[in-house]
Amino acid sequence: xxxxxxxxxxxxxxxxxxxxxxxxxxxxxxxxxxxxxxxxxxxxxxxxxxxxxxxxxxxxxxxxxxxxxxxxxxxxxxxxxxxxxxxxxxxxxxxxxxxxxxxxxxxxxxxxxxxxxxxxxxxxxxxxxxxxxxxxxxxxxxxxxxxxxxxxxxxxxxxxxxxxxxxxxxxxxxxxxxxxxx
Ligand SMILES: CC(=O)SCCNC(=O)CCNC(=O)[C@H](O)C(C)(C)COP(=O)(O)OP(=O)(O)OC[C@H]1O[C@@H](n2cnc3c(N)ncnc32)[C@H](O)[C@@H]1OP(=O)(O)O
Numbered sequence: 001x002x003x004x005x006x007x008x009x010x011x012x013x014x015x016x017x018x019x020x021x022x023x024x025x026x027x028x029x030x031x032x033x034x035x036x037x038x039x040x041x042x043x044x045x046x047x048x049x050x051x052x053x054x055x056x057x058x059x060x061x062x063x064x065x066x067x068x069x070x071x072x073x074x075x076x077x078x079x080x081x082x083x084x085x086x087x088x089x090x091x092x093x094x095x096x097x098x099x100x101x102x103x104x105x106x107x108x109x110x111x112x113x114x115x116x117x118x119x120x121x122x123x124x125x126x127x128x129x130x131x132x133x134x135x136x137x138x139x140x141x142x143x144x145x146x147x148x149x150x151x152x153x154x155x156x157x158x159x160x161x162x163x164x165x166x167x168x169x170x171x172x173x174x175x176x177x178x179x180x181x182x
Contacts, residue, residue, distance in 0.1 A: 005043055006077050013031075015138070023133070024134070030141075037087055037131070039135070041083070041085060041086070044070060044073055046086060047066055047070075052069070057123065058120075058121040059119075081103040081104070082102060083102075084100045084119075085100070085135060085142075086098045087122075087134070087135065089126075096123040098120075099119065099135035099138070101117060102115070102116045103115055112147075113147060114150050114151070115143035115152075116152055120153075133165070136162075139151070140167070153168065
């Protein structure tokens with residue numbers, strides 16, 4: 001078993017989801033995401049468990065060599081601001097979902113911290129099993145546990161209902177962007 005986690009797995013194990021109980025289908029929760037499924041931090045060995053292939057269902061991933069993956073993994077681990085969570089199908093030893101919480105340090109809000117949800121994706125053969133909701137709720141509770149004053153995300157109009165059902169609201173601000181890569 002790989003013990004090279006991006007962050008301490010006990011942080012996830014200790015989160016209390018009792019207030020979310022009625023939000024999930026009976027028997028399903030972040031601690032019990034489904035038969036043979038486990039929510040955990042990203043591991044170095046997830047390079048060989050299809051992590052990048054799952055991300056490719058969200059957006060362009062391109063070619064990422066093992067060396068590039070490990071360099072980015074180690075940089076994120078040292079930074080301590082990146083909480084990449086995955087769901088593994090333990091029977092297949094495959095990553096079937098992923099979501100990232102990024103923590104930003106601020107001077108405002110009494111030198112507080114804000115959280116951003118990034119790169120939420122569930123393998124298309126596993127969708128509709130509450131796994132996307134589980135990953136999102138894990139990030140919400142993680143951001144609260146870490147003491148952030150807010151959590152936000154950007155998404156398309158089609159995904160608004162998915163995020164609204166776990167408490168996100170539109171606040172009238174505009175998302176603006178410049179891109180240098182197609
Ligand atoms: C910040 C970002 O990363 S935005 C990018 C979001 N990711 C993507 O677009 C990648 C492609 N899409 C996916 O990976 C998946 O469809 C996800 C992550 C959006 C949803 O994952 P799933 O595991 O299929 O969703 P899940 O089963 O948890 O659905 C939970 C609830 O949301 C609802 N739901 C799921 N997708 C949608 C949607 N697109 N619009 C509205 N409701 C939705 C489900 O019906 C379900 O409702 P219920 O709890 O009442 O039964």
